[in-house]
Amino acid sequence: MFLLIAALLLLSCTRPPESEKTIALPDDDPAALEAVGQLRLTRARAIALSGRRGFVARNFDGLSEIDLSTPCAPRLIRTIAPTVMQPLDVVESWDGRYLFLADRFRGFVTVRFDTLTTCAALALDGIATKISLFARNQKHFAAVACGGGGLQIVDVSDPLSPKVASSFVLGTDYATDAAVAGSLVFLANNDEGGLEMFSLPEPPVPKPLVRISLPGYCVAVDVAAPLFSAALRNGGFAILRTTAFRAAPSETIVTTPSIELLSLVSKFPDYVQDVCFLPNDHIAVANNENGVQLYDISDPALPRLKDSQRVDGEAVALRWQEPYLYVCAWDGGLVIMRLVRRQTPQED
Numbered sequence: 293m294f295l296l297i298a299a300l301l302l303l304s305c306t307r308p309p310e311s312e313k314t315i316a317l318p319d320d321d322p323a324a325l326e327a328v329g330q331l332r333l334t335r336a337r338a339i340a341l342s343g344r345r346g347f348v349a350r351n352f353d354g355l356s357e358i359d360l361s362t363p364c365a366p367r368l369i370r371t372i373a374p375t376v377m378q379p380l381d382v383v384e385s386w387d388g389r390y391l392f393l394a395d396r397f398r399g400f401v402t403v404r405f406d407t408l409t410t411c412a413a414l415a416l417d418g419i420a421t422k423i424s425l426f427a428r429n430q431k432h433f434a435a436v437a438c439g440g441g442g443l444q445i446v447d448v449s450d451p452l453s454p455k456v457a458s459s460f461v462l463g464t465d466y467a468t469d470a471a472v473a474g475s476l477v478f479l480a481n482n483d484e485g486g487l488e489m490f491s492l493p494e495p496p497v498p499k500p501l502v503r504i505s506l507p508g509y510c511v512a513v514d515v516a517a518p519l520f521s522a523a524l525r526n527g528g529f530a531i532l533r534t535t536a537f538r539a540a541p542s543e544t545i546v547t548t549p550s551i552e553l554l555s556l557v558s559k560f561p562d563y564v565q566d567v568c569f570l571p572n573d574h575i576a577v578a579n580n581e582n583g584v585q586l587y588d589i590s591d592p593a594l595p596r597l598k599d600s601q602r603v604d605g606e607a608v609a610l611r612w613q614e615p616y617l618y619v620c621a622w623d624g625g626l627v628i629m630r631l632v633r634r635q636t637p638q639e640d
Contacts, residue, residue, distance in 0.1 A: 323574060324599040324634040325586050328616065331358060331366040332604070333625035338422075340382040340391060341613045342405065345369075347391055348626055349379035355393070357408065363616060363628050372408050377401065381422045386432055390451045394420035400436060400444075402451045414454045417441030417461065426472040428494055433457060435477050435492075437467035443479055443488075445496050458497040460490065473515040474537055476501075480522065486510040487522045489536070489549070502548055506530050507558065512609075516569035519554075519592055523567045528558030529577055531592045554592045568610035568617070570631065574598070576617055578607040584619055584629065599634070603627045 333356060338349040346358040346366070354374040359367040379401075381394040390411065393401040399416040400423075403409065418441020423434050425448070434454075436444040442462040448454045462481060469480035477498060479488040487510045490498040508527015513520060517537040522530045536549035557577075566578035573590040583602035587595040605624020610617060619627040 322634040326632045329364040336620040338381045349382040422469040435470040437470040460498040469512045512566045521567040565608040
């Protein structure tokens with residue numbers, strides 16, 4: 293088998309209790325989410341942030357540039373038509389001069405930041421879905437999750453001439469998200485038990501380490517070492533911990549790393565689409581039609597639900613950039629939230 297399968301019973305922990313649906317707000321941590329502003333857009337599914345600008349990937353509705361200088365009143369600047377580009381994801385280049393798009397039909401696309409004109413397009417196997425940037429030895433790369441095409445590592449040191457550096461094809465599975473942290477890359481593989489972990493040594497050629505068996509269909513992943521979290525669609529979300537972060541990028545991991553399943557929160561009436569670690573030991577969860585939930589994970593083995601905020605449309609993607617949480621809501625647009633301290637009755 294090309295990957296080792298880590299069953300839950302082998303994760304050196306017992307299955308944690310599931311959280312309750314009720315919202316608990318202990319006085320020692322009265323954290324909450326507050327909606328600040330909203331811009332209605334259709335098919336919003338990812339956002340890149342650069343200063344006071346935001347760029348929203350809208351799939352079949354193109355790419356939109358947003359003025360975020362007034363968060364309570366975000367303003368649409370322009371939209372590039374879907375006849376030109378159909379992005380599923382968008383990230384800013386390391387130097388701020390370009391945007392990299394995971395384009396449904398054209399693959400990995402480089403776009404000028406100022407004009408939004410296409411500079412380069414690299415065809416990839418499958419459908420380019422998500423991008424995670426990283427650097428090695430003064431060279432720049434993108435780990436690209438490709439539906440039907442596995443994991444592609446693209447050398448973007450020259451943004452005008454991206455090229456495939458290495459790849460790992462996963463057969464019939466459908467990769468939907470990738471997150472690089474240190475010497476590791478995590479892949480959401482939209483399959484039952486489809487959370488994959490790879491070693492990414494120098495040069496960056498992905499080496500399969502483990503396939504982690506979790507209930508539900510893994511569609512997104514986020515990392516805050518030594519923790520990582522997976523959105524499991526109908527299975528809720530999981531928080532895990534691994535010792536593999538200790539490896540240096542130059543080191544090739546040859547043994548199966550230690551992995552602990554710390555918590556599995558599965559009492560959701562709807563689909564979990566994304567997870568996002570926040571400051572001060574919190575995590576946000578995009579829960580489709582039920583909006584966004586905020587959890588206190590100061591004890592990651594026992595996440596505590598702090599708040600739940602509905603948004604127009606279906607919450608599908610989250611992005612944190614201090615001090616705001618940006619929520620992409622399918623057919624609801626861009627919703628901007630912030631972490632606030634909920635007043636206790638004594639403070640009213």
